[in-house]
Every structure is written in C-alpha cells, then in structure tokens.
Amino acid sequence: MSILLSKDSKVIVQGFTGSAGSFHAKQCIDYGSPIVGGVTPGRGGTTHLERPVFSTVSDAVRATGADTSLIFVPAPFAADGILEAVDAGISLIITITEGIPVLDMARVKKAIESANRCGRQVRMVGPNCPGVITPGECKAGIMPGYIHKPGPIGIVSRSGTLTYEAVHQLTQAGLGQSTVVGIGGDPIAGSSHAEILALFEKDPQTTAVVMIGEIGGAGEEEAARYARDHMTKPVFGFVAGRTAPPGRRMGHAGAIVEGGSGTHAGKIKALKDCGVTVVDNLSEIGSTVAAFLKKNAKEVAA
Amino acid sequence: MKLVEFESKDLFASKGLPVPPRGGILRDLKQLPSALKRAKAPWVIKAQVLAGGRGKAGGVKLAKNPKQAREAAKAILGMTLVTPQTGENGLKVREISVEHAARIEREMYLSVVLDRKAASPVVIASAEGGMEIERLAHERPEAIIKQAVDPNLGLRDFEARRIAFALGLPPESVGEFVKIAKGLVRVFLDYDCSLVEVNPLALTPKGLVCLDGKVITDDNALFRQPVLRALPDRESSPLEKEAKKHDISYIGLDGSIGCMVNGAGLAMGTMDTIALAGGMPANFLDVGGGANEERVTQAFQIILKDPKVKAVLVNIFGGIVKCDMIAAGILAALKKVKLKVPLVVRLQGTNVEKGRELLNNSGVKIITADHLWEAAQKAVDAARGSR
The missing domain is CATH 3.30.1490.20 (ATP-grasp fold, A domain)
Incomplete structure (x- = not known):
C-alpha cells in the first residue's frame, strides 16, 4: 500500500507536448509509471512518446479512464488547466507549474471545494511542487527517481530539492519510502501538511512520517496539532528558514515571515509542544529517523 | 512587489476611493x-x-x-x-x-489580506486605527473584525455593512463606508494584491478619507498587470536586480559565506546549516530548476560581487539540474572572474561523478565535500581563514 499513487493509477499529462511536459513525461514513463496519455489543445489524435494525445481532458478521460492528471501547463493558463481536470472527473490533480497567481489558486480552491460538496472526491497537490512518487510503482513529478526506494517512511514537504536531500539520506540509511508528497511552496496549496499526514496515518505501509516545512503561513503548526490529536505513528519535522530575514520572500512565494507570523521559532515550538521529533540539522534527517526506529524496535523486542 | 504610499493611493483613486x-x-x-x-x-x-x-x-x-x-x-x-x-x-x-x-475626527483600520488557510482574501477592520495591526491583534484580538471575501464575487454590500456596523460608524457614514470597503477589495482583486491596507481610514468633517496606503502585489501576476509593471522596483538592491534579470532568486544578507544552491527550500536549509556550523550566510541564492551553464556562471559572478563574501559554498542536489552542468558553469565563471576566496563545493545527485571529475581535473583549487554538514563546516573554517 501507499498513498495517492500506485501501480494501478492511470495518469495523463496536461501540457504533454511542451518542453517541460515532454521531458518529464518521458522520465516518468522510463521509471515505469502508468502514464496513459496526454493533453495538448489542438494536438488531439496524434501520438507523443508512444501515448495518445487529446485536445481536451474529458476526451482523455473518456478514452483512457485516467484518474490522475500531472500538470505542466504554463503559469498564466495553469488555473484553467486545473479547472478543466476537475470538470473532466479527474480525482487527483498534481500541479508542477511554478508561478501561478495566488488569486487564481484561490478561485481554483473554491471550485474544488464546491465539487467536493457535490459528492466528488477531488484532491489537488501543488502547485509549485516536485510532484508525488510511490517508489517502485509510480512517479508523477520531476524528482530524480533513482534516489528513492520502496519502504515504510512517508514524506510530505513544501520544497523540492530539500526533499531529495531527505530522501537521499533515508535511502542511504537503509530506509525506503512509502510515498513522497511535495505539497509545494506557494501560499495557497491544494493539499496541506495536515491532510497528507491524515493519509499516511491510514496507510498500513507507512510506519513513520517525515514532514519538511519552511517559514511562512501556519501549515506546520496545524499539522503539528493534527499529529498530536490524531496520529499514532511517529512524526519527524524539519523547518527551513531559521536564518531568513523577515519580510523577504525566500524564493518560494509562500516562504515569507509577515507581521511576525510564520516564523521559524514559532513553528519549531509548535512542533515540539505537540510531540513531533524536531531535526535541527538538515544533515541529520536520515540518521535521526534511523536511530529512532532502531531504538523503538529494540523496545518492542524487549 | 511593495508599493510606497503615493503609488498605493494612486491605485485606490483608480477604484474611486477617497484620498486627500x-x-x-x-x-x-x-x-x-x-x-x-x-x-x-x-x-x-x-x-x-x-x-x-x-x-x-x-x-x-x-x-x-x-x-x-x-x-x-x-x-x-x-x-x-x-x-x-x-x-x-x-x-x-x-x-x-x-x-x-485633513481634520481627523476618528481613525479606523481597514485592510484586505490573503488568508492562506481559508484560501481566500479577508477584510480586516478595527475601530482602533493608527496603531500597528499586529500589535492590536496580539493585545486585543476582540477589537479586530474579519470578513472573508469570495474571490469570484468580491465583497458584497451586506458584508460591507456588517463591518460598518461592527465599527460603530454613524448611520450617515455607512453608505460611504460600504463603497470604500468594496472599492478596496476591488483594488485587491483587480491588481492581484497580497495586501492592501488603509491605516488610518479617517472620519473627517467632509467624510471618510484614506489617509495612508500600503500595497503589496503578487509578483506571479505581473504578466497581466501593465500598471504595476510600469512601477519601479524599490525593494531590491542593485545585486538583487541584476540577479532577477537572469531569473536567479537572490537575496543579500549580512554574513560572510556566499551560497549557491538549487531549490528555494534547500537554499534556506543550507543557510541554516551554515549558521549551525558557526558561520553566517552572505546571501540566499536559488539558481532554479531550469538552470543552465550560463545561469550558473551569472549566479557565481553575482555572489563574488558582494565584498562581504569571504568564502563560497556551492550545494547542489542534482535532479533535473545535472551536477556536471553545474561544475561546467562554475569553471566557466572562474575564467571570467578571479576567485580570491576559498570555494567549497558539495555535489550530490544526478551525474555527481562526472561533476566531481570535471572539478578535480580543472586544476582550480576547490575544497570538496560529500555531505552538507561537512561542506558547511569547511566553508565556515575557510571564511575564518581568509579573513
């Protein structure tokens, strides 16, 4: 088991024939992911990467039975692409695109909420994220596949390369991953840390979760409270941005300390208060998790 | 983008808000x-x-x-x-x-901000204007009025009236307030803002007036905001502006260790690791996922232009960005600028062996490290030594 993606997923790629879409769709296919087709308006009826191309998402869903869409549509048009996926019946939308206007995301969120109120179950992950990977089964994103290996650790993160760093350390320490979810660095995200924690808690394959956050917003604090109130599995937390100056955006649109909220110190305190194991040194994520699980195993054995 | 007061008031006036x-x-x-x-x-x-x-x-x-x-x-x-x-x-x-x-009879606070959790704009108002809103929120949260806004509809009349009555405005000012609150939300929505603030909104003998204005806009939406695109960038330093031109995300800081990293999160994480190792970063720099050799060269040159830099730490986790490309970019930069400070490089991920080989065979004096912690410690030591 895993969360969100498995070998039984059926994934289409929106922005399939563009340069980013093509490059990464090929990487996903080479990894063995079930990519069943793609969408580029006006290219319907052609073939790309040995997969059918459709002009609309609903054509693609009808022909392939796709349940997941991986979106590479350029930022000015990305919100429309997401809305098209919602409308076509896609239930998992993974948006890689960086630089989508925040108000576009506010409107997209409203549309997803109203679809879900009408009985649909639509989940969005991203935007501005590396995507989702269930190692050995399905990679829907831009992460380097080879650093991952299947295993028991769930990861949820706001950052791309920081996640690769954590995955690499875990794999080096002999710990594989159940699913790795990049929720993205934007102020409004499709899925929050807490929502992904809830999925990991229910997943039998996952035995522990690593949560990687950064300054800005209150998602880490909310997730910490969720972990305290609803989780039985151990959660490890790292928060980037201890040395970031207030009022400046640190690359990610969402990584900013505004009016004294979203600070590193506040997040670390919330995590600790809620019983999350905080890793201060980025280089020690893998070793901390490994040491904890080893100790736990001994205690269980004893 | 942050706007100064008069620019903010120009936007207010364009939506019919009263300014002095x-x-x-x-x-x-x-x-x-x-x-x-x-x-x-x-x-x-x-x-x-x-x-x-x-x-x-x-x-x-x-x-x-x-x-x-x-x-x-x-x-x-x-x-x-x-x-x-x-x-x-x-x-x-x-x-x-x-x-x-203007002659001020009463001062109030009115703003629209993005509520990240609710994923929608929210109007914030208080009868106690003039004061810093963060302080007020902390000391007397009950004095703050909040009204969520549907991003598709804008603020509706009844929502604006609710705020007006909560503020205790005299009945003859309610209609005027409704227009101002709705107008301020229009500024927020139409100009793709992340913050618009009027502090104070003043009641004067001639009616309500926006005495001060503050606006922060969403950089991601600049492509559809010709009015905002025409305004000068007042926040960025000259080096930050130069970086922006090359699509490099760079923010100058006070420390002595220049950093070049791929990815915003890892860039912040690298800065933090330097601090844990006893040093201080001179900058935040994310070369970006789509970095090519030329951009790496530009980034390297920008870091070295900062006179505070006593050592440079390159931390790359190759994914889409390949380590050999990064190495080639660094070597190309070193042909253009003379390196006077120690350089520590940590490469990991895609094509790491090729990247390390390129650096090792270049004849350039480079301190290498396999792990981030080791790299940070070496950079801190090197910065101390070169001082």
Whole structure:
C-alpha cells in the first residue's frame, strides 16, 4: 500500500507536448509509471512518446479512464488547466507549474471545494511542487527517481530539492519510502501538511512520517496539532528558514515571515509542544529517523 | 512587489476611493512652491519610503504655512529614516509627498489580506486605527473584525455593512463606508494584491478619507498587470536586480559565506546549516530548476560581487539540474572572474561523478565535500581563514 499513487493509477499529462511536459513525461514513463496519455489543445489524435494525445481532458478521460492528471501547463493558463481536470472527473490533480497567481489558486480552491460538496472526491497537490512518487510503482513529478526506494517512511514537504536531500539520506540509511508528497511552496496549496499526514496515518505501509516545512503561513503548526490529536505513528519535522530575514520572500512565494507570523521559532515550538521529533540539522534527517526506529524496535523486542 | 504610499493611493483613486488632495510628489525642493499651490493649507509632508513607523522617526510633518512647509520638506528630503521596519542602516528619503492635511475626527483600520488557510482574501477592520495591526491583534484580538471575501464575487454590500456596523460608524457614514470597503477589495482583486491596507481610514468633517496606503502585489501576476509593471522596483538592491534579470532568486544578507544552491527550500536549509556550523550566510541564492551553464556562471559572478563574501559554498542536489552542468558553469565563471576566496563545493545527485571529475581535473583549487554538514563546516573554517 501507499498513498495517492500506485501501480494501478492511470495518469495523463496536461501540457504533454511542451518542453517541460515532454521531458518529464518521458522520465516518468522510463521509471515505469502508468502514464496513459496526454493533453495538448489542438494536438488531439496524434501520438507523443508512444501515448495518445487529446485536445481536451474529458476526451482523455473518456478514452483512457485516467484518474490522475500531472500538470505542466504554463503559469498564466495553469488555473484553467486545473479547472478543466476537475470538470473532466479527474480525482487527483498534481500541479508542477511554478508561478501561478495566488488569486487564481484561490478561485481554483473554491471550485474544488464546491465539487467536493457535490459528492466528488477531488484532491489537488501543488502547485509549485516536485510532484508525488510511490517508489517502485509510480512517479508523477520531476524528482530524480533513482534516489528513492520502496519502504515504510512517508514524506510530505513544501520544497523540492530539500526533499531529495531527505530522501537521499533515508535511502542511504537503509530506509525506503512509502510515498513522497511535495505539497509545494506557494501560499495557497491544494493539499496541506495536515491532510497528507491524515493519509499516511491510514496507510498500513507507512510506519513513520517525515514532514519538511519552511517559514511562512501556519501549515506546520496545524499539522503539528493534527499529529498530536490524531496520529499514532511517529512524526519527524524539519523547518527551513531559521536564518531568513523577515519580510523577504525566500524564493518560494509562500516562504515569507509577515507581521511576525510564520516564523521559524514559532513553528519549531509548535512542533515540539505537540510531540513531533524536531531535526535541527538538515544533515541529520536520515540518521535521526534511523536511530529512532532502531531504538523503538529494540523496545518492542524487549 | 511593495508599493510606497503615493503609488498605493494612486491605485485606490483608480477604484474611486477617497484620498486627500495631493500637491505633488517631490524629489527636489524647487518643486515645493507649485505643490503648495495645488493643495490647500494646512499640509502634511511625508517621506515616501517602503517602511512603516515613519511618523515617529521624523518622516511625517505637519505644516500650517509655506515657511513651515519648506522647513519640513528640507528636513525630510534626503534624510536617512530609521524605523523598526528599516533595519539599523535606515532608508534614504529621495521622494516626499505634499498633501492637504485633513481634520481627523476618528481613525479606523481597514485592510484586505490573503488568508492562506481559508484560501481566500479577508477584510480586516478595527475601530482602533493608527496603531500597528499586529500589535492590536496580539493585545486585543476582540477589537479586530474579519470578513472573508469570495474571490469570484468580491465583497458584497451586506458584508460591507456588517463591518460598518461592527465599527460603530454613524448611520450617515455607512453608505460611504460600504463603497470604500468594496472599492478596496476591488483594488485587491483587480491588481492581484497580497495586501492592501488603509491605516488610518479617517472620519473627517467632509467624510471618510484614506489617509495612508500600503500595497503589496503578487509578483506571479505581473504578466497581466501593465500598471504595476510600469512601477519601479524599490525593494531590491542593485545585486538583487541584476540577479532577477537572469531569473536567479537572490537575496543579500549580512554574513560572510556566499551560497549557491538549487531549490528555494534547500537554499534556506543550507543557510541554516551554515549558521549551525558557526558561520553566517552572505546571501540566499536559488539558481532554479531550469538552470543552465550560463545561469550558473551569472549566479557565481553575482555572489563574488558582494565584498562581504569571504568564502563560497556551492550545494547542489542534482535532479533535473545535472551536477556536471553545474561544475561546467562554475569553471566557466572562474575564467571570467578571479576567485580570491576559498570555494567549497558539495555535489550530490544526478551525474555527481562526472561533476566531481570535471572539478578535480580543472586544476582550480576547490575544497570538496560529500555531505552538507561537512561542506558547511569547511566553508565556515575557510571564511575564518581568509579573513
């Protein structure tokens, strides 16, 4: 088991024939992911990467039975692409695109909420994220596949390369991953840390979760409270941005300390208060998790 | 993008919000007499810089006659304004505004911000204007009124009325307030803002007036905001502007270790690791996922232009960005600029072996590390040694 993606997923790629879409769709296919087709308006009826191309998402869903869409549509048009996926019946939308206007995301969120109120179950992950990977089964994103290996650790993160760093350390320490979810660095995200924690808690394959956050917003604090109130599995937390100056955006649109909220110190305190194991040194994520699980195993054995 | 007061008020006026009559925006005292003619006395002279707390720091002065106005303008123009928001070095005042000073009967607070959790804009109001809203929220949260806004519909009349009554406005001002609140939400939505703030919104004998204005806009939406695109970037330093031109995300900091990293999160994480190892980063720099050799070269040159840099740490986790490309970019940069400080490189991920080989065979003196912690410690030591 895993969360969100498995070998039984059926994934289409929106922005399939563009340069980013093509490059990464090929990487996903080479990894063995079930990519069943793609969408580029006006290219319907052609073939790309040995997969059918459709002009609309609903054509693609009808022909392939796709349940997941991986979106590479350029930022000015990305919100429309997401809305098209919602409308076509896609239930998992993974948006890689960086630089989508925040108000576009506010409107997209409203549309997803109203679809879900009408009985649909639509989940969005991203935007501005590396995507989702269930190692050995399905990679829907831009992460380097080879650093991952299947295993028991769930990861949820706001950052791309920081996640690769954590995955690499875990794999080096002999710990594989159940699913790795990049929720993205934007102020409004499709899925929050807490929502992904809830999925990991229910997943039998996952035995522990690593949560990687950064300054800005209150998602880490909310997730910490969720972990305290609803989780039985151990959660490890790292928060980037201890040395970031207030009022400046640190690359990610969402990584900013505004009016004294979203600070590193506040997040670390919330995590600790809620019983999350905080890793201060980025280089020690893998070793901390490994040491904890080893100790736990001994205690269980004893 | 952050806008100064007069730019913010221009946006307000474009949506029909009442702002004080303006005499002018001055960069030179010679322009003062004509500005005083355009707006009636008394006047308020204000420093146009990107910082709150201007009044207490001497950046806002009242003038009843032309002589006082001249003294005020002379004192403010060219001064270095230090407020809690500017940092120790302060900001040099290059522009001042001259406005008619309204008689204030009551001050209120009104703003629209993005509520990340609710994923929608929210109007925030308080009957206690003039004060810093963060402080008020902390000390007396009950004094704050909040109203969520549907991003598709804007603020509706009844929602605006609810705020007006909660503020305790006299019935004759409610209609006027509804127009202002709806207009402010239109500014927020139509200009893709992340913050619009009026503090204070003043009740005067002639009605409600937006006495001050603050706007922060969403950089991601600039492509569809021609009015905002035409405004100058007042926040970025010259090096930051140069970086932006090359699509590099760079923010200058106070430390001595220059950093080049791929990815915003890892860039922050690298800065933090340097601090844990006892050093301080000189910058945040994300070369970006789509980095090519040329951009790496540019990034490297920008880091070395900062005279505070005593050592450089390159931390790359190759994914889409390949380590050999990064190595080639660094070597290309070193052909253009002479490296006078130690360089520590940590490569990991895609094509790491090829990248390391390129660096090792280049003959350039490079300190290498396999792990981030080792790299950070070496960079801290190197920065100390080169001082």
